[in-house]
Amino acid sequence: MADLSGLKERVREIRNEILSSSGALESSRAAYEKRKEFLDSKKGKIGQLMKEMREVPAEQRAEYGQMVNELKQWAAQRFEEIDRSMKEKELAIRCRAEAIDVTEPAVKALPGRLHPVTQVREELIDVFASMGFEVYEGREIETEYYNFTALNTPQDHPARDMQDTFYLSPEFLLRTQTSAGQIHVMETKRPPIKILSPGRVFRSDDDATHSPMFHQMEGLVVDRHITLGDLKGMLDTFVKKMYGEDAVTRLRPSYFPFTEPSVEVDVSCFACGGKGCALCKGTGWIEVLGAGIVNRRVLENCGIDPEEYSGLAFGIGLERIAMLKYGIGNIKLLFESDLQVLNQIGDQE
Ligand code: PHE
Numbered sequence: 001m002a003d004l005s006g007l008k009e010r011v012r013e014i015r016n017e018i019l020s021s022s023g024a025l026e027s028s029r030a031a032y033e034k035r036k037e038f039l040d041s042k043k044g045k046i047g048q049l050m051k052e053m054r055e056v057p058a059e060q061r062a063e064y065g066q067m068v069n070e071l072k073q074w075a076a077q078r079f080e081e082i083d084r085s086m087k088e089k090e091l092a093i094r095c096r097a098e099a100i101d102v103t104e105p106a107v108k109a110l111p112g113r114l115h116p117v118t119q120v121r122e123e124l125i126d127v128f129a130s131m132g133f134e135v136y137e138g139r140e141i142e143t144e145y146y147n148f149t150a151l152n153t154p155q156d157h158p159a160r161d162m163q164d165t166f167y168l169s170p171e172f173l174l175r176t177q178t179s180a181g182q183i184h185v186m187e188t189k190r191p192p193i194k195i196l197s198p199g200r201v202f203r204s205d206d207d208a209t210h211s212p213m214f215h216q217m218e219g220l221v222v223d224r225h226i227t228l229g230d231l232k233g234m235l236d237t238f239v240k241k242m243y244g245e246d247a248v249t250r251l252r253p254s255y256f257p258f259t260e261p262s263v264e265v266d267v268s269c270f271a272c273g274g275k276g277c278a279l280c281k282g283t284g285w286i287e288v289l290g291a292g293i294v295n296r297r298v299l300e301n302c303g304i305d306p307e308e309y310s311g312l313a314f315g316i317g318l319e320r321i322a323m324l325k326y327g328i329g330n331i332k333l334l335f336e337s338d339l340q341v342l343n344q345i346g347d348q349e
């Protein structure tokens with residue numbers, strides 16, 4: 001038979017154990033585990049005490065039973081209080097952590113925007129589309145026939161030296177000019193032709209104003225009675241839309257194998273209005289593109305009768321337009337993808 005005083009001592013110990021350990025609890029989860037340690041119906045320490053009942057002499061069982069029951073009730077209540085205060089504490093912590101400070105300045109959203117060269121390209125397409133041009137996308141890998149020969153630049157023609165070419169093989173190369181697309185268009189389409197062909201071109205050339213890869217926008221119009229006057233009219237419209245109504249164009253004689261006559265097109269300096277400044281190097285004019293009347297040999301190469309049709313063509317360097325427009329001194333800035341730089345150039349919304 002168990003000694004009741006020993007069991008009473010055990011009851012007291014368990015009570016003390018609950019008192020001393022419950023103060024250190026730090027979470028409702030820990031409180032739950034602790035509760036189980038004492039009150040679990042099977043393994044709990046208080047349940048174990050109940051099992052001792054068998055060992056207690058019959059006349060003392062009532063007293064013992066009451067004592068354990070009281071302990072059980074007390075412990076249940078105590079753990080309930082602990083659970084409640086833990087949950088309150090945890091809720092307060094969560095509320096604090098998840099609180100939204102409505103007075104805090106909003107995080108600025110940084111929407112992406114179009115690259116300056118893309119902006120210029122879209123702007124040019126808009127301008128020429130309004131004059132009835134259609135966009136034709138050429139190919140970046142060309143044969144030397146399309147890039148040179150068909151454009152009236154046969155092998156050994158000195159004009160081939162005007163552009164340092166990346167050859168992929170004796171026949172294939174990275175196109176040095178979007179003019180190659182003129183031939184594809186004229187081979188497949190009959191006049192009237194009015195296309196605009198933007199794209200990347202490649203030349204072995206690398207300094208502050210030249211990059212081995214850059215973008216051009218080719219224009220080609222073939223129809224009956226196309227003259228230099230049409231070219232000037234179209235370019236005037238383009239220049240006024242791009243640089244303002246006061247801008248004027250000037251054609252200077254030049255040379256390209258695939259146009260005759262050929263011209264270099266200048267626009268009156270949009271920084272100084274033509275008085276002369278650093279941008280136009282004191283001349284009042286800025287060169288913006290090369291153009292001309294399509295050489296009759298090029299028409300012939302494409303099976304178009306030069307007696308019946310004539311054409312005009314122009315080639316615009318997009319980086320050059322972007323650099324002039326946004327005041328960029330080094331072409332590399334356009335290709336380094338440095339957001340600090342790109343965010344400063346281009347049209348601000
Ligand atoms: N393809 C010439 C260049 O890259 C530009 C040009 C295009 C000139 C069309 C005349 C006509 O320099």
